[in-house]
Amino acid sequence: MPKLVDHEERRAHIIDALLRSAASSGLHSVTMRSVAIEAGVSVRLVQYYFDTKEQLLLAAMTRLTARMGERVQRRVRASGAADPRGIIEAVLLEAVPTDEESRAFHLIHTEYAVLSVTDPALGGPQFLAAPDEMEAFLAAQLTAAQQAGAADPGLDARHEAVVLLAVSAGLGLSVLLDQRTADEATTVLRYHLGRLFPD
């Protein structure tokens, strides 16, 4: 079997074109043609590597969540935080779109999420697994902080984890909608963390 091109690399190239296109004009406006043009290939090629548009969208969503996960991990590592508070802060601040890439990711991710409510074709459980995991992780970090005496022992870790997730999602969305600047959102998030971790 002749294999001249790296399939995965081609697919990634096309998906990135889709993400770029979706970032500027919205996920709803991406078409096979627009993706092809943005990627600098023919429509036939997009068809070749992703049989149908639905599969293309699905693959793009998978890649998107993967890239977002990488960003979180990189940020946590870059923050150099070892204590629960630093880790929590790093994780949650990733939900606030600062640079253009982050803004694009969150916008598209939100579009996918909203779309998945009415379109069952887009993996329903795709949007359930990650937050569930995150919630458990945050609760564990909070509990650890409480045991270390860093966090208010009166807190209900489980509930606070849900609040943290909700507030970061809500703040992120408000920044996306230009209701707030990223700096304001960051300040508020830090303030809220300060209430959980008394100095």
Add this chain to the structure above:
Amino acid sequence: MPKLVDHEERRAHIIDALLRSAASSGLHSVTMRSVAIEAGVSVRLVQYYFDTKEQLLLAAMTRLTARMGERVQRRVRASGAADPRGIIEAVLLEAVPTDEESRAFHLIHTEYAVLSVTDPALGGPQFLAAPDEMEAFLAAQLTAAQQAGAADPGLDARHEAVVLLAVSAGLGLSVLLDQRTADEATTVLRYHLGRLFPD
């Protein structure tokens, strides 16, 4: 001039058909035809009362936000709350979709909001005014509660108002995405309020 039909009533009827259609299959999938069918009228009529699709969508958004505002007011009145805490709780709990109507409203509203990020035709400031007003209102209520000795005096009212708005939006979204039940969201929201208003 012969005037057999009430224009506003006809428009409302068509818009409600749009909202019903959008609630079940998503705002992105509403077409002139689908709205006409749902409303039981001809496509020509939809054209007649709303010249273009864009105007139809705009009118529907206006009506949607109006209906949502009414719901908030009705809920506050129904709660019979006179103290800041009761009022705040009533207002924020309206962001949690419980009944089907509320769920539909919030879904469509969110779709509009996300759409407005990339589509400048949909009123940009439409989504800025309401939250801004709400934030000021919540901050004022919090300050009043602090002065009455009901709320923790150590709180930064302005920041807490932003947090409240974000957490209710985030919780509402998570309920919409079926990440959480409405009951869980309600419990968490009440828990969070309990932290601001010590018993």
Add this chain to the structure above:
DNA sequence: TGTTTGGTGGTATGGTTGTACCACAAAAAT
């Protein structure tokens, strides 16, 4: 009574979309 005007239906049209189909080149396998 005739004529304007508001309300309605049906249909044509120009454009776009996802996808299927056909052809062809070149590398691998035989």
Add this chain to the structure above:
DNA sequence: ATTTTTGTGGTACAACCATACCACCAAACA
């Protein structure tokens, strides 16, 4: 050397969309 197989381009097609256009009816006004 010939026959697969993989990658690629171009194009055709059926469906659907928003909108423009044409015709008609009945109510109001003259």
